[in-house]
Amino acid sequence: MATVRTGGCLCGAIRYESAGEPVFALQCHCRDCQRQSGSAYVAAVRVPMVEFRITKGTPKRYIAKADSGNDITRVFCPDCGSPLYVQVSTRPDLVGIRVASFDDPSWFRPEADIFVQSAQPWDYMDPKLPKYPTYPPGKSYEPGVRE
Numbered sequence: 001m002a003t004v005r006t007g008g009c010l011c012g013a014i015r016y017e018s019a020g021e022p023v024f025a026l027q028c029h030c031r032d033c034q035r036q037s038g039s040a041y042v043a044a045v046r047v048p049m050v051e052f053r054i055t056k057g058t059p060k061r062y063i064a065k066a067d068s069g070n071d072i073t074r075v076f077c078p079d080c081g082s083p084l085y086v087q088v089s090t091r092p093d094l095v096g097i098r099v100a101s102f103d104d105p106s107w108f109r110p111e112a113d114i115f116v117q118s119a120q121p122w123d124y125m126d127p128k129l130p131k132y133p134t135y136p137p138g139k140s141y142e143p144g145v146r147e
């Protein structure tokens with residue numbers, strides 16, 4: 001039976017649940033993730049959209065254009081501003097959940113550091129994890145596109 005993982009924003013207005021097994025667990029060091037999180041990187045898991053649902057509230061969406069012209073939708077709480085997940089227009093079957101928004105984020109085991117080309121000099125990274133300048137081969141939404 002699948003593990004149902006629940007999560008939500010800081011103020012509790014938005015709640016979600018995800019029953020899908022993660023297909024990729026990553027730490028993204030791109031500038032957009034830095035700016036949205038206010039920190040060095042974002043820890044995220046990509047899970048199947050079909051097994052993800054909002055159970056409470058209506059989140060707000062901010063859509064940014066990637067260099068390719070693809071839409072990157074960043075979904076967050078309109079009340080407290082907590083980032084919750086991202087969706088990419090080319091991969092509507094996946095949702096990239098911000099790991100720290102889970103009620104229990106302790107199970108997360110990152111597989112890779114991505115977009116390390118824009119990592120900050122004060123950003124300490126685990127030397128044992130694989131590092132990729134942008135997307136790892138085979139894991140991209142689209143090659144060379146900023147997440």
Ligand SMILES: [Zn+2]
Nearest residue numbers: 009011077080
């Ligand atoms: Zn909130």
Ligand SMILES: [Zn+2]
Nearest residue numbers: 028030033147
């Ligand atoms: Zn990013």
